[in-house]
Amino acid sequence: MNIVVASGDADQLEMLVICATKIGKQMNLRVPVTVRSGSATEEVRAKIDQQTRLLIIASSLIGDQREADQGLNLVKSLASSERAPACIVVGRLELLLPVQAINQCELLVVDSSTDYIERCIQLARRLGVIPIGTARASERSSANVAPPVGAPINIAPPSQAKKSKFAVLQVDLRSADFGLVHLDIHEDGAVDSSEPQMLKLNACDLAEFIKNSKALKTNLAKWQRSRRRRNGSYAQWHAEYRKLGEHVSRMLWGNDSFRNYYYMALGATRNQNGAPNGRVRFRFNLERPWFDGLWELISADNDVRHLILENTVARRFLLPRQFSPTATPSGQIDNEDGTLNVLVLQSEVPAGSTPDGPRDPLWQHYWKSFKGVLPALPHLQEEVNALNKLGESDGQQRIEVTVTVLPGKPPAPGKAWSLADDLQAHLEDGKRRYDIVHFAGHALFADGIEGDQRGYLVFSGFPNPRAVPVATVAPWLKAAQVQLVYLSCCRSSAASAALEFSCNDIPMAIGFHWDLDDSKAPVFARQFYHELLRSDLKVCRAISRARKQLFDEYDRGDPIWASPVLIAQPRNWLEVEDVLKLSARHTGGWPADRRMSDRPVASHSRL
Numbered sequence: 001m002n003i004v005v006a007s008g009d010a011d012q013l014e015m016l017v018i019c020a021t022k023i024g025k026q027m028n029l030r031v032p033v034t035v036r037s038g039s040a041t042e043e044v045r046a047k048i049d050q051q052t053r054l055l056i057i058a059s060s061l062i063g064d065q066r067e068a069d070q071g072l073n074l075v076k077s078l079a080s081s082e083r084a085p086a087c088i089v090v091g092r093l094e095l096l097l098p099v100q101a102i103n104q105c106e107l108l109v110v111d112s113s114t115d116y117i118e119r120c121i122q123l124a125r126r127l128g129v130i131p132i133g134t135a136r137a138s139e140r141s142s143a144n145v146a147p148p149v150g151a152p153i154n155i156a157p158p159s160q161a162k163k164s165k166f167a168v169l170q171v172d173l174r175s176a177d178f179g180l181v182h183l184d185i186h187e188d189g190a191v192d193s194s195e196p197q198m199l200k201l202n203a204c205d206l207a208e209f210i211k212n213s214k215a216l217k218t219n220l221a222k223w224q225r226s227r228r229r230r231n232g233s234y235a236q237w238h239a240e241y242r243k244l245g246e247h248v249s250r251m252l253w254g255n256d257s258f259r260n261y262y263y264m265a266l267g268a269t270r271n272q273n274g275a276p277n278g279r280v281r282f283r284f285n286l287e288r289p290w291f292d293g294l295w296e297l298i299s300a301d302n303d304v305r306h307l308i309l310e311n312t313v314a315r316r317f318l319l320p321r322q323f324s325p326t327a328t329p330s331g332q333i334d335n336e337d338g339t340l341n342v343l344v345l346q347s348e349v350p351a352g353s354t355p356d357g358p359r360d361p362l363w364q365h366y367w368k369s370f371k372g373v374l375p376a377l378p379h380l381q382e383e384v385n386a387l388n389k390l391g392e393s394d395g396q397q398r399i400e401v402t403v404t405v406l407p408g409k410p411p412a413p414g415k416a417w418s419l420a421d422d423l424q425a426h427l428e429d430g431k432r433r434y435d436i437v438h439f440a441g442h443a444l445f446a447d448g449i450e451g452d453q454r455g456y457l458v459f460s461g462f463p464n465p466r467a468v469p470v471a472t473v474a475p476w477l478k479a480a481q482v483q484l485v486y487l488s489c490c491r492s493s494a495a496s497a498a499l500e501f502s503c504n505d506i507p508m509a510i511g512f513h514w515d516l517d518d519s520k521a522p523v524f525a526r527q528f529y530h531e532l533l534r535s536d537l538k539v540c541r542a543i544s545r546a547r548k549q550l551f552d553e554y555d556r557g558d559p560i561w562a563s564p565v566l567i568a569q570p571r572n573w574l575e576v577e578d579v580l581k582l583s584a585r586h587t588g589g590w591p592a593d594r595r596m597s598d599r600p601v602a603s604h605s606r607l
Helices: 010-026 041-047 070-078 093-100 116-126 203-225 227-253 256-268 361-370 380-391 419-427 470-479 494-502 518-534 539-554
Strands: 002-006 034-038 052-058 086-091 105-109 166-173 178-187 190-193 197-200 280-286 312-317 340-346 401-406 436-447 453-459 466-469 484-489 508-512 564-568 603-606
Touching: 002 010, 002 041, 010 034, 010 052, 010 116, 034 041, 041 052, 041 070, 052 070, 070 086, 070 093, 086 093, 086 116, 093 105, 105 116, 166 197, 166 256, 178 256, 197 256, 203 227, 227 256, 256 280, 312 494, 312 539, 340 380, 340 419, 361 436, 361 453, 361 466, 380 401, 380 436, 380 518, 401 419, 419 453, 419 466, 419 470, 436 494, 453 470, 453 494, 466 470, 470 494, 484 494, 484 518, 494 508, 494 564, 518 539, 539 564
Parallel strands: 002 034, 002 052, 052 086, 086 105, 166 280, 280 312, 312 564, 340 401, 340 436, 401 603, 436 484, 484 508
Antiparallel strands: 166 178, 178 190, 178 197, 436 453, 453 466, 508 564
């Protein structure tokens, strides 16, 4: 018995061989399963015989470059044979319909988040190559083996719903009129995955939504700056926000596939009383320019309820570059010392500051077009004080917290310095580990021509502040094992800068959609970290609770509750759900329902 794999890309072929080897072990046959590989059409055809149980083939092979999708054409030619093997075609999303028309054939869509091994095992089980139920319990609980794609989702009645159960409803959007919707039900480490369904959108409708999303963010800043209209700015913003929410909701709820999957997710996660319990996660996987849309404002079907007040809404950027199958994704990091380590960057600038920037044309063009100066942030110290209190013992919190603030002491008068240099020096030896970096200051984002876009953090210093590209700062933080970057910036570009951190191997980032009122920055920060400690460091739950709390408090006066955006790049949702959770071996294995006074208390320091 054998499995044949084929690809014109050497790295991908190597990964497919690994996938075939793992599938062969789970087939539980009495005879050995061999793996044969090839890269050209005729070579592959020669290796397929009556003992071939499965063919895993990329749509592109080595051969005539004028003939597109040689691999798919080979599969089509084999389909008429009486002993045709089951096939998995590895290729683009556009091949979904042609592949579905072939008997015993499935498509593995490749993008920046593809887990080749997990998806190949899912599809092999769906094709019947791996018998149902052969996976060991340890494998089923891991991210490498999941139940078959398309298998019926077990919707437990309300009385059987478990606290550990949650659903992830994902929307992939690459083009203006075509997308996919996925549904995964997570329970005790196992995942029931539904088959991806087509999501049809109107290109003009979508373009209008993106345009209106940008306009809303710009108009809010204008309304808030106008003293004459300031008192009515929130009411005006909220009316436009609801109108835009109805727009995006019509686009999504108009698809039967989205509607059906949402109600399946809702049914699977109801509490014992049969009511929704906030355990549905929405994730929008987006490319430019669709990333700029205000997807968080989606409302329920035929309802004005904002779903972000009930559930977590996150986003992932679909990277335009080709995903390397041998790349290691960002994953969960166990805290080696059993504490939550927070690094706070207090980047104060004088009013009317003009930062020194890098010597790149994009920055020079951007700052020239900026036509302004940076204002001081009068409430920044209040925000830092609130973070410092995380490290103070109140006898109630069960998570040990260490807070470090940079700069640690006031610089010497008249001496040249930069917070960026202090940060790099602080982290360069690689001995310090931080779970969260909280940047309080200014973030800027430059939109260049031909897709050249770049985020900058403005670091305080003398004689001038310094603007440093996010791509320069990210490796410093990655070396310190940072899991979450919180950008508390009074610029609407903070969300775009947060995205760039996520694209540079920082698992999670929080930014803000529009200019955040400086006086409200400490409010959301204080509430978020309070909920984070209360939620055993579960970021999804913390940001949802903080948003709901501030909505109840500021619903008639400030849109702070709607501004935060959570960006998560890891391919496995469990890395998002529990990315900051402390390792049980360091916490003594405290049950989740123990009181907050059962754990060690905290400390804080200022360098």
